[in-house]
Amino acid sequence: MGKIDPESVTIFNSPILSAKVLCSLLIGSLSKVLQTIKRHWILISSITSLSLSIYFIPGPHKPAVDLAEEIFLFASWWILLGVASSIGLGTGLHTFVLYLGPHIAKVTMVAYECNYIPKMLPSRWSYSTFEDCPDPSGEMSVWTIITAVQLESFLWGFGTALGELPPYFIALAARLANTKSEELEEIEELEKSNNSLMHRIKVFMAKCLKNYGFITVLLCASIPNPLFDLAGLLCGHFGIPLYEFLGATIIGKAVIKVHIQMLFTIFLCGGHHIDDLVSLAEKNFAFLGNNISIALAKHKKMLHTPNVDTGDKTIIAMIWEWVIISMITFFIVSMLNSLIRGELAIDTENKTKRKRPKRKPKKKVNRN
Secondary structure (H helix, E strand, C coil): CCCCCHHHCCCCCCHHHHHHHHHHHHHHHHHHHHHHHHHCHHHHHHHHHHHHHHHHCCCCCHHHHHHHHHHHHHHHHHHHHHHHHHCCCCCCCCHHHHHHHHHHHHHHHHHHHHCCCCCEECCCCCCCEECCCCCCCCCCCHHHHHHHHHHHHHHHHHHHHHCCHHHHHHHHHHHHCCCCCHHHHHHHHHHHCCCCHHHHHHHHHHHHHHHCHHHHHHHHHHCCCCCHHHHHHHHHHCCCCHHHHHHHHHHHHHHHHHHHHHHHHHHHHCCCHHHHHHHHHHHHCHHHCCHHHHHHHHHHHHHHCCCCCCCCCCHHHHHHHHHHHHHHHHHHHHHHHHHHHHHHHHHHHHHHHHHCCCCCCCCCCCCC
């Protein structure tokens, strides 16, 4: 592949090379899958046949199967969104902003509009809208809203914890192979000479993880910060047990951090706060007119009747669609670039090893 710096390669500046690497990775992955199927074809075919029979053959078990399918898809969706949010060493898809945050906002707005949590339709597990609330009487508490979105939030947080495992395993494998990643080599250099605040923070975190593993991981996972990928690398490098790292990460991300995010979103979208923010924006930016208020009113109406004729798409809906498309595109491109660079780095390292001359063993001198 020539003398190319793997870190400088992207799918835009090296499209042909990138296509070759991706095709090679795809062929290699398919080959491994086929080999696995070949080795365990009896077990795989038996499980597949049994699963298809249970799923497609009608009978009294069908309602339970349909419910199990809905719950499985519901849980898988939120867990995968969480994983997508944290994988990629900083290039992850920000799925809280794109999916979980808007979901909490919808539930919050409907809850304050109805003064209770209306039934989700068509079901709790495959919801697309809420039932109408003809009698909006009573009071709405923050805790009621939290309990309504707690399951989705926990599953998403659990997914973000699982997404932090790759850096841990990368560093652990490097430790077992007696090698170091670039990030760890950088920290060792910083310990000798560092001036900036960020450098001092990295060194301080490395020392804390080495001496107080669980509590340091818990604190790092509980507070939004850009250094948690480094924490995963350091935990693997220092040999912190998997159960300790994963346990602290799940508690921090799926319990503590996600509740902080829930409370912030509920406060922002609850009661009159969102209306006050819209009024403030329209007051200070005259060119907006009352477009945001109209768009927000249409959006609230669509929460109960998504197929209602509200005319053209609202400004909020159009902007949000473009935001989602842009972020997903950036995420996919970043992940492809990471795969390509990783494969090129491995290929370069293997070529370097093959070119190294083998040392001949020294002949023992017989002094007799």
